[in-house]
Structures are given as structure tokens and as C-alpha cells.
Amino acid sequence: MEEYLDWIAPIGKDLYVIRTGEWRYQKPERDHEKCKKCGTCLIFCPTGSIYVEDERYETDYEYCKGCGICARECRADAIIMVEEVRE
Amino acid sequence: MGETIDKIKWLLTDKYANKALEEEIRDIEDLLSPGVSTCLGCGAEVGLRIALKIFGKNTILAIPPGCMGGVGVVGYGLTTGAKVPVFFPLLDNIASMLAGIKRQFNRKGEKVYVLAYAGDGGTADVGFQCLSGAAERDENIIYICYDNEGYMNTGIQRSGTTPYKAWTTTTPVGESRRGKPQVSKNMPLIMAMHEVPYVATASIAYLEDYATKLKKAAKVEDGLSYIHLFTPCPTGWRFSTDKTIEISRLAVETNFFPLWEAKYGKIRFTKKIWFKKPVKEYLKVVGKYSHLTEEEIEEIQKLVDERYDMLKSLAR
Numbered sequence: 001m002e003e004y005l006d007w008i009a010p011i012g013k014d015l016y017v018i019r020t021g022e023w024r025y026q027k028p029e030r031d032h033e034k035c036k037k038c039g040t041c042l043i044f045c046p047t048g049s050i051y052v053e054d055e056r057y058e059t060d061y062e063y064c065k066g067c068g069i070c071a072r073e074c075r076a077d078a079i080i081m082v083e084e085v086r087e
Numbered sequence: 088m089g090e091t092i093d094k095i096k097w098l099l100t101d102k103y104a105n106k107a108l109e110e111e112i113r114d115i116e117d118l119l120s121p122g123v124s125t126c127l128g129c130g131a132e133v134g135l136r137i138a139l140k141i142f143g144k145n146t147i148l149a150i151p152p153g154c155m156g157g158v159g160v161v162g163y164g165l166t167t168g169a170k171v172p173v174f175f176p177l178l179d180n181i182a183s184m185l186a187g188i189k190r191q192f193n194r195k196g197e198k199v200y201v202l203a204y205a206g207d208g209g210t211a212d213v214g215f216q217c218l219s220g221a222a223e224r225d226e227n228i229i230y231i232c233y234d235n236e237g238y239m240n241t242g243i244q245r246s247g248t249t250p251y252k253a254w255t256t257t258t259p260v261g262e263s264r265r266g267k268p269q270v271s272k273n274m275p276l277i278m279a280m281h282e283v284p285y286v287a288t289a290s291i292a293y294l295e296d297y298a299t300k301l302k303k304a305a306k307v308e309d310g311l312s313y314i315h316l317f318t319p320c321p322t323g324w325r326f327s328t329d330k331t332i333e334i335s336r337l338a339v340e341t342n343f344f345p346l347w348e349a350k351y352g353k354i355r356f357t358k359k360i361w362f363k364k365p366v367k368e369y370l371k372v373v374g375k376y377s378h379l380t381e382e383e384i385e386e387i388q389k390l391v392d393e394r395y396d397m398l399k400s401l402a403r
Contacts, residue, residue, distance in 0.1 A: 016159045016166035018122040039109030043294050044332050046125065046132040048117045063121045067128035067321075068329030081329075 020047060024066035026081040028059055034078035041070035041079065108295045115140045120168040124158045128328030130318030130335060131155060131233040133291045135204055138231060139171065141301040146200045147188060148173040151181045151214065153206035154240040154320075155233070160204075178213040181205050182311075186226035193227075200229060200305060207234040211247040211274045218313075222281040225310035232274065232313070235320040243323040247272040251390060252383055254375040255323070265378065270390060275315040275347075276398070282352035285312035289346065291319075292336035296346060296357055303348070317344045325374025337369040342395045347402065354402040366391050 035057060042050045042057065046067065049060040059070075071079040118139040125132045131154055139146065148171055150156045160168040161175045176184045181203050189201045210218060210232040218230060237255050238244040245255040251270045254260050258267040279286040284307045289297040297316065304312035319335050321328045338344040339358060343366055346358035366388045370376040379387070 013165045014167075015120050015170070016123070016162040016168040017120050018124050018159070020122040020124065023127070038106055039113065040105055042113060043105050043109050043137070044133060044291075046129050046136075046331075048119070048121065048136050052113060060121075065127045067331075068327075069128055069332055072329040073332055 019062060020065050021060075021062045024061075024064060024084050026066045026068065027061070027084045028064065028066070028068070028070050028079050029082050030057065030059065031078045031080075032056055034076050036076045036078070038075065040073050040075065044069050044073050105295055108298050112137070112140045112298075115143075116170075118144065118146075118170045119160065120170075123160055123168050125154070126320070126322045126328070128321045128331045129154075130291045130320065130331045131206075131235060131316075132158075133294070133331075134231070134233055134289075134297070134316045134318055135160070137294055137298060138202065138204065138301055139169065141298055142200045142202060142229075142305060144171060145198070146171045146202050147185075149176050149181055149185050149201070149203040149205075150174075151176050151178050151203070151205045151209040153178075153209055153238075154235070155204055155206070157240040176203075178209045180217055181209060181214045182221035182226070182228060182230060183217040185228045185230075186221050186224070189226060189228055203228065203230045205230070205232055206238075207232055207236060207248040207274070208238045208246045210234075211272050218278075219281065222278065222283045222311045222313070225283070227308060228311055229304050229307075230311065230313045231316055233316045233318045234274070235318050235323060236271070237320075237323055239320050239323040248274055251387060252376065252379060254325075254378065260378045265383065266375075273394065275313070276401075278313045278315070279349035279352055279354060281311075283313065284310040285348070285350060286315075287313075287346075287348035287357070288315045288317070288344065290317045290335045290339050290344060292332050292339060293346065293358060300348060300357075319373075323375070325377070326372060330372065334369070334372060337364070337372065340364045341366045341369045341391070343369050343391055345395060345398060347398065354398065356402055 047063045049063040068081050071081045150161050162168045185201045192199045236249045237246050243255050244257045248271045249267050252266040254266045275288045285304050287300040319331050341364045347356045367384050
């Protein structure tokens with residue numbers, strides 16, 4: 001496919017990325033003991049900022065906007081939203 | 088013992104049904120930029136991320152003007168918001184432009200998914216003539232419409248799919264006017280009546296179902312496939328950002344937005360609702376319906392029931 005891309009739909013030179021984590025006014029905090037590892041937060045996260053590391057679900061605070069969907073959808077109540085404190 | 092019962096209850100809920108999908112998509116690279124400037128709790132962003140994960144790198148994406156164009160999925164200047172080729176068609180030539188691209192790739196003998204991710208304005212209002220034409224010509228493209236029931240990124244104006252009595256900035260609520268006076272355009276059914284190979288409705292609360300429908304759409308080789316995705320909008324619908332998924336689940340559970348698929352015009356329901364909830368439960372959590380009186384809610388309930396009965400009579 002690559003050879004046609006220049007004239008059909010060129011790929012930009014860089015990825016357009018905004019550090020959306022800076023918008024956050026509340027922050028999800030996870031209790032790893034309560035987490036049942038169902039992955040609900042991972043698929044519903046609009047920013048796709050939940051990842052799995054060593055069998056533990058973590059949030060990437062660089063891009064998490066703090067919408068609170070993960071906390072509301074979590075069946076195990078393992079995520080709570082706390083106020084974001086910036087220094 | 089109590090703990091076991093809790094676990095069984097938890098296993099039986101719909102929410103747990105997403106585990107299989109999660110395992111499938113967890114390790115796939117996200118083909119959308121991690122930081123695009125959608126509003127907090129955007130439903131359409133969930134839909135686009137899942138769609139790109141299912142279709143993979145061999146995709147050409149068309150993003151017409153709308154929310155997803157405005158937030159930077161197409162990018163600005165020399166940058167792009169997606170890791171696949173993405174371009175910006177006009178509102179009124181989305182489907183025909185994609186059809187041309189697909190034909191050229193067919194001529195070269197390459198298999199590429201050409202995918203449009205358009206809003207409801209670009210689908211049901213402005214871009215309707217070219218979509219209808221492409222459907223009739225059996226162009227082999229995949230068209231996903233994310234339905235947030237209005238022109239949300241330009242300032243919450245009404246569109247063809249805005250429901251009856253809903254508040255928008257162009258259908259205000261006051262003494263003489265009570266939101267949109269007309270009923271919404273039943274866009275997925277209009278597309279099903281084109282008798283194209285695949286038409287489906289999907290909701291972001293049932294992502295497993297949505298992913299299955301995307302895979303079925305990808306398999307279609309003899310015509311157009313259309314998916315109508317219900318994506319609540321916290322900014323335009325006036326609800327708090329964490330309720331996006333909950334509200335789209337309620338819309339399905341109240342039959343406000345039933346989930347079905349149609350192959351060559353033959354309709355089949357894909358999500359059976361065992362315990363139907365009254366539409367009131369959905370209307371009372373969405374801020375754009377907060378002005379409704381009891382009589383108006385009754386009226387909407389009647390419209391929803393009529394639409395569902397009509398769909399049921401068409402289904403087999």
C-alpha cells in the first residue's frame with residue numbers, strides 16, 4: 001500500500017498529540033486489592049490510557065482527562081475519583 | 088459464601104461480557120493519537136479507537152468535518168492524529184470519495200479497508216445523497232456513523248437525528264417552543280431499506296456487540312456496510328462526563344435505541360432486552376430532556392413503542 005500513499009492519502013510527518021492530562025481536575029485512583037481484572041475500564045476509557053503491566057491495570061496520567069467513566073463503570077468499586085492537586 | 092454469591096452476581100452482569108473483547112484488543116496497538124482534544128467522556132472517541140483496533144493498519148480513514156475532524160484526528164499542518172492514512176473529505180462527498188479510492192485499490196488488486204467515521208450531520212443530513220448513491224451502486228466501503236444527535240462541535244445545533252422534544256441551541260425551550268418539534272430521522276432503517284449487504288446499529292455500552300458487527304462489516308465484499316453507532320455527548324446533552332456509558336446502556340434497555348443488524352434488508356435483533364425499562368428512566372438522566380412534563384414523556388414513550396413495534400414487524 002505504501003507506494004500509493006503519497007498521492008492518495010499522505011501520512012503526516014508527525015503524530016498530532018496534545019497532553020490532555022493537563023486538563024484533569026479529578027484523578028482516578030485504583031485499589032489494586034479490590035480490582036478483579038475484568039478489563040471494563042480498559043475498553044471503555046475514551047482516551048485509551050489504561051494499560052496492563054505485570055497483570056496490574058494502571059492509568060497513564062499523561063493523557064487521562066479525568067472524565068470518571070472508569071470509576072463509574074467499575075463493578076468492583078476499585079476506582080475512586082479524587083481531586084487533582086497540582087504543585 | 089456471601090462473597091461467592093457476590094462474584095456470581097457480578098459474573099452474570101452484562102458488563103462482564105466485555106472480558107473476551109478486552110483480552111482480544113488489549114495488546115493491539117492503538118492506531119489513534121493518545122491525546123486528541125475530544126471533550127471529557129466523549130462517546131465517539133471510544134467508538135473510533137475500537138474500530139481502528141479491529142480494522143488494523145490496512146485501513147484508509149475518512150474523517151469529514153465534525154467532532155472527530157475538529158479534535159485533530161485529521162491533524163493540523165504536517166501532523167496527523169491517526170497512525171493510518173487519514174483524509175478530510177467534504178461533508179457532501181464522503182461516500183463517493185471513498186468509493187473512488189476503493190475502486191482504484193481494487194484495480195491495483197490490493198485489499199484495503201476504506202472506512203468513513205462520520206457524524207450524524209454528515210450522514211443523515213448533508214452527506215445523505217452520496218451515501219444513498221454509493222449504497223445503491225454497491226460500492227464496497229465501510230461507513231460508520233457516530234450519532235450524537237446534533238451538530239455538537241459547532242455549538243449544539245439540531246440535526247436530522249435529534250429526537251423529538253430534545254433541547255438544542257436552535258430548538259430552544261421556552262413558553263411557546265418545547266425543544267425539537269419534529270421526530271428524528273430513522274437513519275439505520277433507511278439504510279437497511281437500501282438492501283445493502285450489511286447494516287447494523289451499535290451502542291458504545293455494548294462494545295462486544297459493536298466489535299462483532301465491525302468484523303461482519305469487514306467481511307463484506309459485494310457492497311456497502313453501514314454501522315450506526317449511538318454515542319452520547321456530555322457537552323451537548325448536558326450530563327456529567329462519567330455517565331456516557333451508563334446513558335447509552337439505558338437507551339438500549341429502554342428500547343429507545345434497539346440493537347439490530349440487517350443483511351440485505353433482513354432485520355434481526357442482536358440484543359434481546361428481557362426486562363424493558365420505561366423511557367422515563369433514560370429521559371430523566373439526560374439534561375437535554377430536563378424540561379419534559381409527564382404528558383410529554385408519555386408522548387415520547389408512545390413514539391418509542393411505535394417505532395419498536397414497526398421494527399419488530401420487519402424483523403424475522
